[in-house]
Amino acid sequence: MDLRATLVPGLLELKNPIMSAAGTFGSGLEYSPYGDITQLGGIITNGLTLRPCMGSPMPRVAETPSGLLTSIGTQNDGVEHFVRHVLPQLPWQDVPIIPNLNANFVEDFSELAGILAAEPGIAALEVNLSCRNDNRSGQRFNQNTVTAARAVSAVKKAAGSKPVIAKLSPQIMDIVEVARSVEAAGADVISCIGTVQGLAVDVRERRAMLGSITGGLSGPAVKPLALRCVWQISHAVDIPVIGVGGIRTAQDVLEFMLVGAHAVAVGSASFSDPEAIFRIVRELPAVCEEYGVSDLDAFRGSLQG
Amino acid sequence: MITPIRAELTVTDNVPFGQPVFWPDGQRRFYALTLERPEWKSWQPGQFIMLRPLSGEECVWARPMSICRVTSQSLVLFIRVVGSATDRFSRLKSGDKVIVWGPLGTGFDMRPDTPTLLLARGVGIAPFAGYADMHPDPSSLSMLFGHSLPSSNYPTDAMAARIEVESLHDRTPEELEEFHRVARLRMTEYKERGGICLACGPMPFLKKVWRFANEIDLPTQLLLEERMSCGTGACLGCSAVTSKHWPDPVKAGLPVQTCTSGPVFWAKELDLDASLSERRD
Structure with missing residues (x-):
């Protein structure tokens, strides 16, 4: 069966619709002992900033019911380190490599995009609009249509021919309006959802479970929220949507495609089993057959009311 | 580097270690969890695995566990129940399946001819059981072990048969201070003997050892949890x-x-x- 997924014709075509989500798969090399990373549809690598970033105070991870609360604070060695030392090791000729861009200033987004777009090994850029605040407004970039569009537009201008993916979180007034604004600003694809802000506490110690108090919730707990967002956005925009949030099985992939996703990104499932993403890729054809899906394009968005 | 592998393994035994201890913030329980041996080519004491029960929704994520011992037949983990995941590990029964990936990370230095001081506190003793098993010259090893619970909760007897073990039970802050004082004293002695020190335990203890190692200039390895x-x-x-x-x-x-x-x-x-x-x- 044909599993190919075209996100941007000629520029971002995946051999299957299953990618790794930013912040959960490292650069991809971390998972090479557990499977062939070139068999994935794409690798969205960990969040990058212009300069090295120490990240959040410890502890950074806590388990919650069916979920994982994390605050990493975009710890990374900076874009130069990625381009010089990490990218050359990645099998970019065999699998699309998509870095995830983080900044507090629109100008930094632009500079980051320019540096990465110059690299032949980069297939597309994902703009993270939900993890850092816009220095001007003091809010997350995707908090309103104006700041979201401004960031996407800056990346798009600097990205040349590289497709731009705008990643949205649902913690905003109206995710559909923001989706429309990033589409108008030039985004080629939307990915959603990023994590949802949460808090986990230890009553005995009377402390937050995370060093930075609050963190981003991911995992199966957020899947219904992600499905709702993908369904709403895919009806509102003409660009493809990558579904992200709590995907653990090939059936979950079909759920996201049923509500309108062109592709998906597997996130924290890789933490509960390092083979999870490879198993999902392997099992997708059989699960499609089980559910009578013979054409993913025809199946996409076929949710009945 | 040892390439890790992911495997589904069967639990072959899970036995309480010592009697449960009643403590102001709840019961303290310890278990020796035995799994069938993974098909590892090699491993080093100090390395760890990620462990998760194969079934059951209440434990979605895996937990890191120090490798305590590996025999020709089995992989043994030493577990102290501290939360929901370790509680679930304590309830695993013979025949249950778990997902394991490892061996992961770096191991302790092993120098046959060098006097080596093992500093352990509480459940931090776990990796030293395997270390004592694998060391080619156990006579060059000695362990200082600090614990606030009875020593019967820890695998000290099996280790004492192979290496010298000095055990200090602390029930008061003053006794804990005494343990730290003795730890520093032993480190000074090993510096004079041209030895090395390996330490594992909770972070406050490791921070003290880290400070002592810098003051004394004793080559020291710390296992961070x-x-x-x-x-x-x-x-x-x-x-x-x-x-x-x-x-x-x-x-x-x-x-x-x-x-x-x-x-x-x-x-x-x-x-x-x-x-x-x-x-x-």
Whole structure:
């Protein structure tokens, strides 16, 4: 069966619709002992900033019911380190490599995009609009249509021919309006959802479970929220949507495609089993057959009311 | 580097270690969990695995566990129940299936002809059981073991048959201070003998050992225990900050992952006083 997924014709075509989500798969090399990373549809690598970033105070991870609360604070060695030392090791000729861009200033987004777009090994850029605040407004970039569009537009201008993916979180007034604004600003694809802000506490110690108090919730707990967002956005925009949030099985992939996703990104499932993403890729054809899906394009968005 | 493998293994035994101890904040329980041996070509004491029961929704994520012992037939883990995941591990029964990936991370230095001081506190004794098993010359090893619970909760007897074990039971803050004082004294002695020191235990204890190692200039390795989600270096949840002595100057003073660059680090290559203080804005 044909599993190919075209996100941007000629520029971002995946051999299957299953990618790794930013912040959960490292650069991809971390998972090479557990499977062939070139068999994935794409690798969205960990969040990058212009300069090295120490990240959040410890502890950074806590388990919650069916979920994982994390605050990493975009710890990374900076874009130069990625381009010089990490990218050359990645099998970019065999699998699309998509870095995830983080900044507090629109100008930094632009500079980051320019540096990465110059690299032949980069297939597309994902703009993270939900993890850092816009220095001007003091809010997350995707908090309103104006700041979201401004960031996407800056990346798009600097990205040349590289497709731009705008990643949205649902913690905003109206995710559909923001989706429309990033589409108008030039985004080629939307990915959603990023994590949802949460808090986990230890009553005995009377402390937050995370060093930075609050963190981003991911995992199966957020899947219904992600499905709702993908369904709403895919009806509102003409660009493809990558579904992200709590995907653990090939059936979950079909759920996201049923509500309108062109592709998906597997996130924290890789933490509960390092083979999870490879198993999902392997099992997708059989699960499609089980559910009578013979054409993913025809199946996409076929949710009945 | 030893390439880790992911395997579904069967639990072959799970037995309580010592009697449960009643403590102001709840019961303290210990278990020796035995799994069938994974098909590892090799492993090093100090390395760890990620462990998760195969079935059951209440434990979605895996937990890092120090490798306590590996025999020709089995992999043994020493578990103290501290939360929901370890409680679930304590209820695993013979025949249950678990997912394991490992061996992960770095192991302890093993020098046959060098006097080696093992400093353990509480459940931090776990990796030293395997270390004592595998060391080619156990007569060059001795362990100082500090514990606030009875020694019957820990696998000290089996170790004492092979290496010299000095056990200090602390029930009061003063006795804990005494343990730290003796630890520093032993480290000074090993410095004079041209030895090395290996330490494992809770962070407050490791911080003291780290400080002593720097003061005394004794080559010392610390096994850091951090919360982890992936064990592969991908999630960046378990960072430690390096010192100016880190071998790769590009990474000196920056965070590295405990799961891949550690969990065993040379004390002088870490900066345990550095804080990862950049809060999310």
